[in-house]
Amino acid sequence: MATLASLKRAGKVVCIGRNYADHITELKSARPKQPFFFQKPISSILLPGEGPVIRPRGVDMHYEVELALVLGRRLKDFNAEDEKSALEAIESYALSIDMTARNVQNEAKRKGLPWDIAKGFDTFLPMSKLINKSAIPDPHKIEVYLTVNGKVRQDDSTGLMLFRIPRILGDISKVMTLEPGDIILTGTPKGVGPVVPGDVMRAGIRVDGKELEEARIEVA
Amino acid sequence: MATLASLKRAGKVVCIGRNYADHITELKSARPKQPFFFQKPISSILLPGEGPVIRPRGVDMHYEVELALVLGRRLKDFNAEDEKSALEAIESYALSIDMTARNVQNEAKRKGLPWDIAKGFDTFLPMSKLINKSAIPDPHKIEVYLTVNGKVRQDDSTGLMLFRIPRILGDISKVMTLEPGDIILTGTPKGVGPVVPGDVMRAGIRVDGKELEEARIEVA
Ligand SMILES: [Mg+2]
Numbered sequence: 001m002a003t004l005a006s007l008k009r010a011g012k013v014v015c016i017g018r019n020y021a022d023h024i025t026e027l028k029s030a031r032p033k034q035p036f037f038f039q040k041p042i043s044s045i046l047l048p049g050e051g052p053v054i055r056p057r058g059v060d061m062h063y064e065v066e067l068a069l070v071l072g073r074r075l076k077d078f079n080a081e082d083e084k085s086a087l088e089a090i091e092s093y094a095l096s097i098d099m100t101a102r103n104v105q106n107e108a109k110r111k112g113l114p115w116d117i118a119k120g121f122d123t124f125l126p127m128s129k130l131i132n133k134s135a136i137p138d139p140h141k142i143e144v145y146l147t148v149n150g151k152v153r154q155d156d157s158t159g160l161m162l163f164r165i166p167r168i169l170g171d172i173s174k175v176m177t178l179e180p181g182d183i184i185l186t187g188t189p190k191g192v193g194p195v196v197p198g199d200v201m202r203a204g205i206r207v208d209g210k211e212l213e214e215a216r217i218e219v220a
Numbered sequence: 221m222a223t224l225a226s227l228k229r230a231g232k233v234v235c236i237g238r239n240y241a242d243h244i245t246e247l248k249s250a251r252p253k254q255p256f257f258f259q260k261p262i263s264s265i266l267l268p269g270e271g272p273v274i275r276p277r278g279v280d281m282h283y284e285v286e287l288a289l290v291l292g293r294r295l296k297d298f299n300a301e302d303e304k305s306a307l308e309a310i311e312s313y314a315l316s317i318d319m320t321a322r323n324v325q326n327e328a329k330r331k332g333l334p335w336d337i338a339k340g341f342d343t344f345l346p347m348s349k350l351i352n353k354s355a356i357p358d359p360h361k362i363e364v365y366l367t368v369n370g371k372v373r374q375d376d377s378t379g380l381m382l383f384r385i386p387r388i389l390g391d392i393s394k395v396m397t398l399e400p401g402d403i404i405l406t407g408t409p410k411g412v413g414p415v416v417p418g419d420v421m422r423a424g425i426r427v428d429g430k431e432l433e434e435a436r437i438e439v440a
Pocket residue numbers: 009010011012229230231232
């Protein structure tokens with residue numbers, strides 16, 4: 001069973017890019033024909049109370065709020081049509097912020113270089129407490145939101161995902177075997193933007209309009 | 221102390237790109253002003269006897285032989301000038317093959333997408349046994365080689381690295397804290413090329429002209 005501490009021993013953190021149409025538009029990115037993904041190192045994980053997020057010098061740092069899955073089963077060549085098994089493979093959820101060095105990422109894109117530096121700095125993955133599966137009956141029917149200094153910046157339904165969780169697990173596991181404890185970030189809705197030191201980010205999840213206590217992130 | 225089995229529980233595998241001038245030339249890549257790096261998932265590790273390397277359908281699969289370091293210390297903002305501490309931070313060595321889906325990587329470069337799929341398929345990281353530090357008195361003064369079906373394809377001195385180990389550890393650890401057990405791949409010399417199912421790769425290390433038994437990789 002995953003615990004908060006065990007998140008930092010995850011075998012890998014795999015993140016889906018461009019999984020909400022309006023976020024693709026705001027970054028002027030191309031819409032992917034299939035899910036693509038990248039890794040964040042486990043050294044970037046920031047658990048509740050471990051803040052602040054450290055902005056590396058010269059970095060234009062953006063937040064991206066995302067629903068995270070913690071897996072409970074090994075998946076290899078998973079059948080994306082099998083929605084039931086996909087949900088069964090999830091052990092718990094968490095909320096996460098995929099912090100991104102946007103200027104570093106833009107330069108990497110321009111030069112055709114890997115994204116690992118832009119995505120992988122220490123503290124670049126704030127996470128909430130673990131969320132019991134029973135609290136999220138349908139992961140495609142919740143709202144994730146993020147505020148900066150009290151202003152709402154992101155607030156959308158996970159129903160807007162271009163590629164839903166079974167497809168995500170199918171595509172990743174055709175490349176990399178997924179193991180129990182692995183963490184999957186499912187992409188960010190529109191509204192990403194910069195934060196500077198001193199800004200306070202708060203993020204959360206609503207299920208049927210009701211705030212999930214354990215999903216709250218508050219980090220400077 | 222790292223063991224062969226513990227490699228698959230490494231916190232991360234970080235790989236340096238473009239670290240030998242002649243390899244940069246052969247791929248028509250730009251010479252980096254500073255080391256850049258990417259991750260391979262630990263699920264891609266293939267220990268001795270676990271072969272073969274599986275070629276995913278439609279993939280042009282290339283070998284890249286590389287000296288790997290297994291760390292014994294935590295490093296954060298490591299000082300690249302401190303050659304002595306850099307070598308002390310290494311717990312052991314291994315030889316590795318950074319298998320790469322070259323056509324997938326080329327498309328990722330063209331589109332500005334992450335390299336994780338191209339580099340991260342299951343079986344894409346064959347490794348040798350662990351090599352005791354005492355067997356490699358100077359990691360910048362050994363030869364790494366790789367043959368395909370008995371023909372020598374790569375054979376160069378690690379003295380040709382553009383960025384040496386202290387600099388590599390410095391640059392990575394300014395982004396990501398490195399932890400004991402983390403694995404670092406130091407880049408590949410010239411001579412990379414395709415392999416197809418049935419090809420047999422053999423790779424090894426020579427120290428002062430003498431073959432290191434524990435560094436041998438033989439994989440189909
Ligand atoms: Mg691990």
